[in-house]
Amino acid sequence: MKFVEKLRRIQRKNNSLLCIGLDTDVLKVPEFLYAYGDPQFEFNRRIIDATRDIVCAYKMNDAFYESAGEHGWYTVHQTLARIPEEIVTIGDGKRGDIPTSAERQAMLLCEDWEFSGTTVSPYMGRDSVEPFIRREDQCAFVLALTSNKGAKDFQYAKVKGRPLYEHVVTTARKWNSKKNIGLVVGANRPSELKRIRSLAPDLPILVPGIGAQKGNLEAAVRYGSDKRGELVIINIGRGIIYASDGKDFAQKAREAALSYREKMNRYRN
Amino acid sequence: MKFVEKLRRIQRKNNSLLCIGLDTDVLKVPEFLYAYGDPQFEFNRRIIDATRDIVCAYKMNDAFYESAGEHGWYTVHQTLARIPEEIVTIGDGKRGDIPTSAERQAMLLCEDWEFSGTTVSPYMGRDSVEPFIRREDQCAFVLALTSNKGAKDFQYAKVKGRPLYEHVVTTARKWNSKKNIGLVVGANRPSELKRIRSLAPDLPILVPGIGAQKGNLEAAVRYGSDKRGELVIINIGRGIIYASDGKDFAQKAREAALSYREKMNRYRN
Numbered sequence: 001m002k003f004v005e006k007l008r009r010i011q012r013k014n015n016s017l018l019c020i021g022l023d024t025d026v027l028k029v030p031e032f033l034y035a036y037g038d039p040q041f042e043f044n045r046r047i048i049d050a051t052r053d054i055v056c057a058y059k060m061n062d063a064f065y066e067s068a069g070e071h072g073w074y075t076v077h078q079t080l081a082r083i084p085e086e087i088v089t090i091g092d093g094k095r096g097d098i099p100t101s102a103e104r105q106a107m108l109l110c111e112d113w114e115f116s117g118t119t120v121s122p123y124m125g126r127d128s129v130e131p132f133i134r135r136e137d138q139c140a141f142v143l144a145l146t147s148n149k150g151a152k153d154f155q156y157a158k159v160k161g162r163p164l165y166e167h168v169v170t171t172a173r174k175w176n177s178k179k180n181i182g183l184v185v186g187a188n189r190p191s192e193l194k195r196i197r198s199l200a201p202d203l204p205i206l207v208p209g210i211g212a213q214k215g216n217l218e219a220a221v222r223y224g225s226d227k228r229g230e231l232v233i234i235n236i237g238r239g240i241i242y243a244s245d246g247k248d249f250a251q252k253a254r255e256a257a258l259s260y261r262e263k264m265n266r267y268r269n
Numbered sequence: 270m271k272f273v274e275k276l277r278r279i280q281r282k283n284n285s286l287l288c289i290g291l292d293t294d295v296l297k298v299p300e301f302l303y304a305y306g307d308p309q310f311e312f313n314r315r316i317i318d319a320t321r322d323i324v325c326a327y328k329m330n331d332a333f334y335e336s337a338g339e340h341g342w343y344t345v346h347q348t349l350a351r352i353p354e355e356i357v358t359i360g361d362g363k364r365g366d367i368p369t370s371a372e373r374q375a376m377l378l379c380e381d382w383e384f385s386g387t388t389v390s391p392y393m394g395r396d397s398v399e400p401f402i403r404r405e406d407q408c409a410f411v412l413a414l415t416s417n418k419g420a421k422d423f424q425y426a427k428v429k430g431r432p433l434y435e436h437v438v439t440t441a442r443k444w445n446s447k448k449n450i451g452l453v454v455g456a457n458r459p460s461e462l463k464r465i466r467s468l469a470p471d472l473p474i475l476v477p478g479i480g481a482q483k484g485n486l487e488a489a490v491r492y493g494s495d496k497r498g499e500l501v502i503i504n505i506g507r508g509i510i511y512a513s514d515g516k517d518f519a520q521k522a523r524e525a526a527l528s529y530r531e532k533m534n535r536y537r538n
Contacts, residue, residue: 023370063366063373066335069381070342073335092370096390097332097363098417098477101292104332112338121365123392123412125419143392148367150394153440157428164426164433171422208367 003088003116003139003180004231007204010086011056011230017221017264018257019057019090021208021237022047022079023064028242030249040068044079046250047241051257057088057117057233059206062109076113088233090206091115094143096128106131110138117141119184119206122168126175139180139204142172144196147186147209165192169199182206185224187215187234194223204231210260211239217260221267229268236260272357272385272408272449273500276473279355280325280499286490286533287526288326288359290477290506291316291348292333297511299518309337312518313348316510319519320526326357326386328475328504331378345382357502359475360384363412365397375400379407386410388453388475391437395444408449408473411441413465416455416478434461438468451475454493456484456503463492473500479529480508486529490536498537505529 011017026040033039065072083089091109096102109118110132117139120129132140145155145165155165172181185193187209205224209215224232244252280286295309302308334341352358360382364374378387379401386408389398401409414424414434424434441450454462456478474493478484493501513521
């Protein structure tokens with residue numbers, strides 16, 4: 001099944017544009033989980049079990065797992081195995097390299113872990129991204145406009161009168177022959193998001209930056225979604241997974257996720 | 270010791286600008302190494318032992334190790350432990366992310382593995398790179414102009430009349446308050462390398478693309494080195510480590526490395 005089709009299906013089934021960011025900091029999980037061999041996995045497992053019927057996707061930034069050393073690889077595998085097949089999984093690695101090396105990166109993210117989506121940096125161009133879009137059911141989300149301060153350093157640079165990120169968007173569309181390219185646009189850039197959606201009406205857009213990063217949820221939904229009110233994936237991490245640091249953390253995460261889902265659905269086109 | 274000082278010392282001691290790229294593909298190591306528990310490490314160990322007196326640096330692209338699954342983390346550790354302290358080690362991960370995630374990336378590359386240098390992508394700007402330049406003895410090599418085809422997609426885009434990569438270079442110089450920023454420039458872009466060196470006379474430049482990627486060695490040395498004939502790190506991977514696929518592979522790698530070192534020294538300023 002093509003990625004876009006899979007995404008639409010789960011967004012309809014779970015009536016949700018919400019992606020939960022499982023960027024699990026082992027120092028921030030409730031203390032009682034330290035009794036387990038893999039507290040990071042135990043945390044993820046409980047969050048997934050509590051929210052799997054109300055999300056369209058889970059995103060894992062692999063930096064939070066690779067930094068755990070040799071065990072991180074297992075934790076990603078175990079976490080992914082806990083996520084139902086129908087839900088989109090995004091390996092947020094911001095990868096990309098010369099082809100021989102990018103193929104190795106894709107071996108890990110797209111074959112070994114088998115995420116249904118990955119994030120990639122555009123700077124090195126088309127051949128640095130190609131290994132991530134080999135399979136039609138796997139999407140590469142190209143960084144267009146990011147939510148951090150440093151986005152101002154290069155992403156807004158004017159190229160032929162338009163900001164660089166717009167060139168990234170129009171170029172990424174040209175790479176989209178298998179209909180499996182997406183974009184990353186920060187939720188704190190609402191007018192830019194609106195413009196990017198108009199330039200790429202048919203691409204999935206992953207929108208980070210809501211919650212801890214204080215992005216604009218209404219704009220993210222209104223401007224990010226397509227004509228059918230779909231194809232935007234709104235990631236919320238810390239605002240949901242750390243809703244409580246007690247034994248009730250998974251229940252509180254569900255409550256936070258339900259509340260976010262409801263708000264988003266209110267704003268959908 | 271500051272990174273630049275460490276680099277100059279080893280370049281003088283070993284009279285070498287050569288960096289060997291240990292991007293070891295486990296499918297390309299000589300068959301007799303499969304008898305060992307970790308053929309990738311056994312390969313690296315022998316290459317290091319055979320070349321440690323004639324190089325200034327070793328570069329490891331982490332994609333070749335992380336794709337090996339849970340064991341990759343050990344292989345990197347073991348390989349690094351085999352490299353003498355005085356030699357520069359570069360973790361070629363092309364990382365960079367929003368600060369909370371970039372800190373995790375740096376935890377792995379700069380603290381856990383403790384590479385003396387890393388490669389970072391500029392697209393997300395200053396705060397995405399900062400965790401990699403916290404320690405004065407560790408250098409972040411910012412991708413300026415890469416050796417792959419895709420470099421043409423965005424890196425040459427004209428911004429205020431100059432190519433984007435030049436803006437990356439001048440901006441990276443501004444980030445260099447701790448004297449631990451470097452640049453990556455492909456060996457197949459000689460005139461651009463010359464220009465970049467003139468814009469950044471004091472920055473270390475990592476030059477990939479010689480050998481299998483057919484870059485220009487003479488230009489890499491002449492245009493990449495600083496006034497003292499130093500501060501350019503010329504990476505050669507496949508052209509050295511796969512010089513032979515027999516039992517003599519380490520000896521043949523040494524011979525190839527010696528020959529490259531000699532050629533480079535002939536062209537040095």
